[in-house]
Protein backbone atom coordinates (compact mmCIF):
# COMPACT_ATOMS: atom_id res chain seq x y z
CA UNK A 1 0.00 0.00 0.00
CA UNK A 2 1.11 3.58 -0.65
CA UNK A 3 0.39 6.73 -2.63
CA UNK A 4 0.24 6.48 -6.42
CA UNK A 5 3.72 6.61 -7.90
CA UNK A 6 5.71 5.76 -4.77
CA UNK A 7 7.23 2.72 -6.49
CA UNK A 8 5.10 -0.36 -5.67
CA UNK A 9 5.09 -1.92 -9.13
CA UNK A 10 8.72 -0.98 -9.80
CA UNK A 11 9.81 -2.68 -6.59
CA UNK A 12 7.91 -5.86 -7.53
CA UNK A 13 9.53 -5.76 -10.98
CA UNK A 14 13.03 -5.54 -9.45
CA UNK A 15 12.75 -7.86 -6.43
CA UNK A 16 12.25 -10.70 -8.86
CA UNK A 17 15.83 -10.36 -10.15
CA UNK A 18 17.42 -10.70 -6.70
CA UNK A 19 15.55 -13.54 -5.03
CA UNK A 20 14.73 -17.19 -5.68
CA UNK A 21 11.36 -16.58 -3.98
CA UNK A 22 8.59 -17.26 -6.46
CA UNK A 23 5.71 -14.83 -6.26
CA UNK A 24 2.58 -13.73 -8.03
CA UNK A 25 0.95 -10.32 -7.82
CA UNK A 26 -2.65 -9.18 -7.64
CA UNK A 27 -2.84 -5.63 -8.95
CA UNK A 28 -5.50 -3.04 -8.13
CA UNK A 29 -6.12 0.12 -10.10
CA UNK A 30 -9.19 2.08 -11.13
CA UNK A 31 -8.57 1.44 -14.83
CA UNK A 32 -6.15 -0.30 -17.20
CA UNK A 33 -4.08 -3.48 -16.86
CA UNK A 34 -0.80 -1.59 -17.17
CA UNK A 35 0.74 -2.73 -13.90
CA UNK A 36 -0.12 -6.41 -14.45
CA UNK A 37 1.32 -6.16 -17.96
CA UNK A 38 4.54 -4.59 -16.62
CA UNK A 39 5.00 -7.54 -14.25
CA UNK A 40 4.07 -10.14 -16.86
CA UNK A 41 6.77 -8.66 -19.10
CA UNK A 42 9.24 -9.69 -16.38
CA UNK A 43 7.82 -13.22 -16.28
CA UNK A 44 5.87 -12.60 -13.05
CA UNK A 45 2.35 -14.04 -12.83
CA UNK A 46 -0.03 -11.12 -12.29
CA UNK A 47 -3.76 -10.55 -12.30
CA UNK A 48 -5.26 -7.06 -12.64
CA UNK A 49 -8.35 -5.93 -10.75
CA UNK A 50 -10.03 -2.80 -12.12
CA UNK A 51 -12.08 -1.16 -9.41
CA UNK A 52 -13.80 1.43 -11.66
CA UNK A 53 -14.33 4.16 -9.10
CA UNK A 54 -13.43 2.41 -5.83
CA UNK A 55 -10.32 3.81 -4.12
CA UNK A 56 -9.33 0.50 -2.51
CA UNK A 57 -9.54 -3.28 -2.92
CA UNK A 58 -11.78 -5.41 -0.74
CA UNK A 59 -11.52 -9.06 0.30
CA UNK A 60 -14.12 -10.21 -2.21
CA UNK A 61 -12.16 -8.69 -5.13
CA UNK A 62 -8.95 -10.35 -3.93
CA UNK A 63 -10.77 -13.68 -3.48
CA UNK A 64 -12.00 -13.56 -7.08
CA UNK A 65 -8.53 -12.63 -8.34
CA UNK A 66 -6.95 -15.58 -6.50
CA UNK A 67 -9.06 -17.92 -8.64
CA UNK A 68 -7.28 -16.55 -11.70
CA UNK A 69 -3.76 -17.27 -10.43
CA UNK A 70 -2.05 -20.61 -10.10
CA UNK A 71 -0.70 -20.60 -6.54
CA UNK A 72 0.97 -24.00 -6.95
CA UNK A 73 4.71 -23.72 -6.29
CA UNK A 74 4.59 -20.07 -5.17
CA UNK A 75 6.25 -18.77 -2.01
CA UNK A 76 4.34 -15.49 -1.83
CA UNK A 77 1.44 -13.63 -3.36
CA UNK A 78 1.58 -9.83 -3.21
CA UNK A 79 -1.48 -7.63 -3.38
CA UNK A 80 -0.66 -4.18 -4.75
CA UNK A 81 -3.56 -2.08 -3.56
CA UNK A 82 -4.94 0.98 -5.32
CA UNK A 83 -2.54 3.89 -4.85
CA UNK A 84 -3.96 5.76 -1.88
CA UNK A 85 -2.65 6.43 1.64
CA UNK A 86 -6.12 6.51 3.20
CA UNK A 87 -8.86 4.06 2.16
CA UNK A 88 -6.90 0.79 1.67
CA UNK A 89 -5.90 0.90 5.35
CA UNK A 90 -9.52 0.44 6.42
CA UNK A 91 -10.15 -2.80 4.50
CA UNK A 92 -8.78 -6.19 5.47
CA UNK A 93 -8.18 -7.96 2.16
CA UNK A 94 -6.82 -11.10 3.83
CA UNK A 95 -3.11 -10.40 3.58
CA UNK A 96 -0.90 -11.94 6.28
CA UNK A 97 1.44 -8.92 6.37
CA UNK A 98 1.21 -5.30 5.27
CA UNK A 99 4.02 -3.37 3.58
CA UNK A 100 3.62 0.39 3.26
CA UNK A 101 5.85 2.48 0.98
CA UNK A 102 6.71 6.15 1.40
CA UNK A 103 8.88 7.67 -1.31
CA UNK A 104 11.47 10.39 -0.83
CA UNK A 105 9.69 12.96 -3.09
CA UNK A 106 6.49 12.67 -1.00
CA UNK A 107 8.09 14.24 2.09
CA UNK A 108 9.04 12.86 5.50
CA UNK A 109 5.89 14.00 7.35
CA UNK A 110 3.47 11.38 6.03
CA UNK A 111 3.56 8.83 8.86
CA UNK A 112 1.87 11.08 11.39
CA UNK A 113 -0.48 12.62 8.79
CA UNK A 114 -1.74 9.20 7.64
CA UNK A 115 -1.53 7.18 10.87
CA UNK A 116 -4.25 4.66 10.02
CA UNK A 117 -2.15 3.32 7.16
CA UNK A 118 1.17 3.29 9.01
CA UNK A 119 -0.33 1.73 12.15
CA UNK A 120 -1.24 -1.32 10.05
CA UNK A 121 2.23 -1.70 8.56
CA UNK A 122 4.53 -4.61 9.40
CA UNK A 123 7.23 -3.21 7.12
CA UNK A 124 7.71 0.39 5.98
CA UNK A 125 9.90 0.97 2.94
CA UNK A 126 11.35 4.41 2.30
CA UNK A 127 11.63 4.20 -1.49
CA UNK A 128 13.63 6.16 -4.10
CA UNK A 129 16.49 6.73 -1.63
CA UNK A 130 18.79 7.44 -4.59
CA UNK A 131 16.95 10.81 -4.64
CA UNK A 132 17.85 11.74 -1.05
CA UNK A 133 20.60 14.19 -2.18
CA UNK A 134 17.95 16.17 -4.09
CA UNK A 135 15.20 16.42 -1.46
CA UNK A 136 14.89 17.70 2.11
CA UNK A 137 13.78 14.28 3.29
CA UNK A 138 15.17 12.94 6.55
CA UNK A 139 14.79 9.14 6.91
CA UNK A 140 15.43 9.55 10.66
CA UNK A 141 12.27 11.67 10.86
CA UNK A 142 10.26 8.77 9.43
CA UNK A 143 11.92 6.36 11.84
CA UNK A 144 11.04 8.59 14.81
CA UNK A 145 7.42 8.97 13.72
CA UNK A 146 7.16 5.18 13.29
CA UNK A 147 8.78 4.61 16.70
CA UNK A 148 5.99 6.69 18.26
CA UNK A 149 3.11 5.27 16.18
CA UNK A 150 4.01 1.64 15.55
CA UNK A 151 7.35 0.59 17.06
CA UNK A 152 6.90 -3.06 16.02
CA UNK A 153 7.20 -2.23 12.32
CA UNK A 154 10.56 -2.52 10.60
CA UNK A 155 11.68 0.52 8.54
CA UNK A 156 14.05 -0.02 5.60
CA UNK A 157 15.53 2.39 3.05
CA UNK A 158 15.50 1.16 -0.55
CA UNK A 159 16.17 2.23 -4.11
CA UNK A 160 15.86 0.15 -7.26
CA UNK A 161 18.89 2.06 -8.55
CA UNK A 162 20.94 0.55 -5.69
CA UNK A 163 20.06 -3.16 -5.83
CA UNK A 164 21.99 -3.97 -2.65
CA UNK A 165 19.32 -2.04 -0.72
CA UNK A 166 16.77 -4.67 -1.76
CA UNK A 167 18.59 -7.47 0.08
CA UNK A 168 17.15 -6.66 3.55
CA UNK A 169 13.67 -6.64 2.00
CA UNK A 170 14.30 -10.06 0.51
CA UNK A 171 15.65 -11.29 3.85
CA UNK A 172 12.47 -10.07 5.58
CA UNK A 173 10.28 -11.82 3.00
CA UNK A 174 12.36 -15.00 3.21
CA UNK A 175 11.96 -14.94 7.00
CA UNK A 176 8.19 -14.82 6.60
CA UNK A 177 8.27 -17.72 4.20
CA UNK A 178 10.46 -19.77 6.53
Ligand SMILES: Nc1nc2c(ncn2[C@@H]2O[C@H](COP(=O)(O)OP(=O)(O)O)[C@@H](O)[C@H]2O)c(=O)[nH]1
Pocket residue numbers: 002003004005006007008009010011083127128129130131158159160161
Ligand atom coordinates in the same frame (compact mmCIF):
# COMPACT_ATOMS: atom_id res chain seq x y z
N1 LIG B 1 14.68 7.39 -8.89
C1 LIG B 1 13.88 6.36 -8.60
N2 LIG B 1 12.68 6.26 -9.22
C2 LIG B 1 11.88 5.21 -8.91
C3 LIG B 1 12.25 4.23 -7.95
N3 LIG B 1 11.23 3.34 -7.84
C4 LIG B 1 10.28 3.75 -8.69
N4 LIG B 1 10.65 4.87 -9.36
C5 LIG B 1 9.89 5.59 -10.39
O1 LIG B 1 8.68 6.08 -9.82
C6 LIG B 1 7.64 6.09 -10.79
C7 LIG B 1 6.40 5.41 -10.27
O2 LIG B 1 6.69 4.04 -10.00
P1 LIG B 1 5.56 2.92 -9.93
O3 LIG B 1 6.26 1.65 -9.56
O4 LIG B 1 4.71 2.91 -11.14
O5 LIG B 1 4.68 3.41 -8.68
P2 LIG B 1 3.31 2.80 -8.06
O6 LIG B 1 2.21 3.68 -8.56
O7 LIG B 1 3.48 2.91 -6.57
O8 LIG B 1 3.20 1.38 -8.52
C8 LIG B 1 8.21 5.42 -12.03
O9 LIG B 1 8.60 6.43 -12.95
C9 LIG B 1 9.41 4.68 -11.51
O10 LIG B 1 10.43 4.51 -12.47
C10 LIG B 1 13.54 4.37 -7.32
O11 LIG B 1 13.97 3.57 -6.46
N5 LIG B 1 14.29 5.45 -7.68
Ligand SMILES: [Mg+2]
Pocket residue numbers: 008009010035080
Ligand atom coordinates in the same frame (compact mmCIF):
# COMPACT_ATOMS: atom_id res chain seq x y z
MG1 LIG C 1 1.62 0.39 -9.49
